[in-house]
Amino acid sequence: MVEEPDLGGLPEPLREIVERALTKDPGGRPAAGDAAEACAALLAAHATQVLAAPARCRRATSVRRL
Secondary structure (H helix, E strand, O other), X not given: OOOXXXXXXXXXXXXXXXXXXXXXXXXXXXXXXXXXXXXXXHHHHOOOOOOOOOHHHOOOOOOOOO
């Protein structure tokens, strides 16, 4: 890669993880497991919102037993 990657669309905390992973000097990059742990911690830190399904998707469906 000659140019710096465009990471402008990433949220700041994730951008930091990705920037470290894309460092040109291999010695400055995190190990894959460390990057995965950082991403998992970032995901765990954010609340997950579960939305109700639209009414058309909530219809009861019959299940045929064989």
